[in-house]
Amino acid sequence: MTDATRSAALRIAVVGHTNTGKTSLLRTLTRDSHFGEVSARPSTTRHVEGVSLGIGATRVMDLYDTPGMEDSIALLETLDAQAAGARQRLDGPARIQQFLGSGAAAGRFEQEAKVLRQLLQCDAGLYVIDARDPVLAKYRDELAILASCAVPLLPLLNFVRDARANESAWREALARLGLHVVVSFDTVAPARGGERLLYERLATLLDTRGLALLRLAEHHEQEALSRRGAATQVLADLLIDVAACRLKVAHGNDAAALARALDGLNRQVREREQAAVDALLALYRFGREDLDASHLPLSDGRWQEDLFDPTTLTALGITLGGGVAAGAAAGFGIDLILGGTTLGSGAAIGALLGGGLPTLKRFGRRMLRGVGQTLSSAVTGSRYLRVDETILRVLLTRQVQLVLALEARGHAAVARIALSQSLQADLWQGALPAALRRCREYPVWSSLSGEPRDNLARQQMQERIAEATLRAIGRPTGGSAP
Numbered sequence: 095m096t097d098a099t100r101s102a103a104l105r106i107a108v109v110g111h112t113n114t115g116k117t118s119l120l121r122t123l124t125r126d127s128h129f130g131e132v133s134a135r136p137s138t139t140r141h142v143e144g145v146s147l148g149i150g151a152t153r154v155m156d157l158y159d160t161p162g163m164e165d166s167i168a169l170l171e172t173l174d175a176q177a178a179g180a181r182q183r184l185d186g187p188a189r190i191q192q193f194l195g196s197g198a199a200a201g202r203f204e205q206e207a208k209v210l211r212q213l214l215q216c217d218a219g220l221y222v223i224d225a226r227d228p229v230l231a232k233y234r235d236e237l238a239i240l241a242s243c244a245v246p247l248l249p250l251l252n253f254v255r256d257a258r259a260n261e262s263a264w265r266e267a268l269a270r271l272g273l274h275v276v277v278s279f280d281t282v283a284p285a286r287g288g289e290r291l292l293y294e295r296l297a298t299l300l301d302t303r304g305l306a307l308l309r310l311a312e313h314h315e316q317e318a319l320s321r322r323g324a325a326t327q328v329l330a331d332l333l334i335d336v337a338a339c340r341l342k343v344a345h346g347n348d349a350a351a352l353a354r355a356l357d358g359l360n361r362q363v364r365e366r367e368q369a370a371v372d373a374l375l376a377l378y379r380f381g382r383e384d385l386d387a388s389h390l391p392l393s394d395g396r397w398q399e400d401l402f403d404p405t406t407l408t409a410l411g412i413t414l415g416g417g418v419a420a421g422a423a424a425g426f427g428i429d430l431i432l433g434g435t436t437l438g439s440g441a442a443i444g445a446l447l448g449g450g451l452p453t454l455k456r457f458g459r460r461m462l463r464g465v466g467q468t469l470s471s472a473v474t475g476s477r478y479l480r481v482d483e484t485i486l487r488v489l490l491t492r493q494v495q496l497v498l499a500l501e502a503r504g505h506a507a508v509a510r511i512a513l514s515q516s517l518q519a520d521l522w523q524g525a526l527p528a529a530l531r532r533c534r535e536y537p538v539w540s541s542l543s544g545e546p547r548d549n550l551a552r553q554q555m556q557e558r559i560a561e562a563t564l565r566a567i568g569r570p571t572g573g574s575a576p
């Protein structure tokens with residue numbers, strides 16, 4: 095970094111009372127969950143710590159995390175006493191300079207002095223407020239002291255999602271102190287567009303220099319878009335691998351061979367899903383520790399079995415109906431392919447239970463006809479297992495759920511992500527099923543089968559599915575798919 099780019103960057107001090115979320119704010123703005131130290135204990139940040147945000151190699155803004163102001167009432171009294179003892183009337187910044195040169199700044203008010211020195215060197219300050227707190231005298235004194243530095247201040251209301259937050263009382267109190275531009279920003283779960291709003295408000299305090307902040311906001315929005323694009327590629331890749339996968343069942347007409355193959359398929363799909371989860375976590379700069387263990391396909395939790403468990407499907411709102419889903423409902427998310435013809439899971443279940451028409455009757459006449467036709471041609475044919483279509487829905491639904499949760503998560507969040515159980519599963523009723531059904535005819539496209547997979551047709555299919563997923567996510571959730 096040259097001196098020229100260094101001096102061009104805006105310098106912003108993040109100030110406020112202890113434990114209001116200053117370090118948390120920096121974590122979320124820098125998308126770095128490891129920045130500084132965050133703790134519910136007061137005064138975990140003891141020194142000023144800087145971090146930069148930029149566009150490519152250009153530094154746009156240097157942010158400085160500061161220790162909390164602790165004893166502002168006593169400090170304001172000290173400032174007043176020092177001013178009263180001065181030979182001439184001092185303005186705000188002169189009062190602060192006088193204090194910084196005094197013994198009190200090196201002793202009792204060492205923390206506060208660090209904050210004030212930093213603010214004086216900056217273009218603006220972000221004053222972080224815990225909006226759950228009542229507007230106490232100590233905060234008013236703190237603001238009066240900070241305001242006398244004559245550096246533009248943007249109050250930022252944190253914890254605004256909390257029911258105890260008292261936004262209007264804070265806005266009123268801030269207005270009385272002459273601070274009329276305020277922003278609400280919950281560092282753990284920032285609202286959509288919250289970052290842009292923050293930068294826009296800050297820019298208004300910085301006149302023409304603030305334009306750089308608008309470009310930064312633009313840049314971050316572009317990055318968010320390309321992350322989402324990359325996420326849908328991860329999803330499409332996963333879906334193709336699983337949809338196209340076929341697992342050969344060993345010869346011998348016994349249920350044991352089928353059960354072994356089913357086990358193998360189950361494991362492969364879970365491993366593949368875990369790889370996708372890891373890729374998504376990395377893409378959004380989170381880690382496995384951000385997820386509830388029950389959401390990790392390979393953890394020892396519920397997830398292990400539940401991909402093939404009907405309660406998962408019901409929880410995800412996937413309606414079961416028709417022959418294929420009936421297989422999943424019975425606990426087997428598989429299709430059995432005999433002699434190149436799909437029988438649907440009913441056949442697999444039938445085979446597992448020892449075969450025969452009585453078992454299959456439950457799955458309706460249409461399927462029975464299919465089974466009848468195929469069994470004769472299957473006497474010498476190979477048997478394959480593949481994943482039921484319902485499973486593909488489950489995979490897509492919960493991965494999309496994960497993507498949305500990661501996008502809404504601030505890097506200051508400490509609670510693990512618990513995915514909602516109620517997401518609708520009909521995200522992809524448009525183009526996706528048809529595209530995915532085609533994948534099922536191309537076992538070579540699946541990396542699970544260990545086949546070469548980097549061919550052009552697969553790549554094109556991945557683009558298609560990724561694009562369809564992108565469109566599906568873009569729809570506001572809650573409504574039904576067109």
Ligand SMILES: Nc1nc2c(ncn2[C@@H]2O[C@H](COP(=O)(O)OP(=O)(O)O)[C@@H](O)[C@H]2O)c(=O)[nH]1
Nearest residue numbers: 113114115116117118132133134253280281282
């Ligand atoms: N729920 C919630 N917790 C937050 C938020 N911001 C900070 N915290 C928590 O508040 C505590 C203090 O945060 P920290 O960033 O260390 O505050 P600092 O002392 O001002 O740097 C930590 O336990 C954070 O996890 C927020 O927006 N929402």
Ligand SMILES: [Mg+2]
Nearest residue numbers: 116117138139
């Ligand atoms: Mg801190």
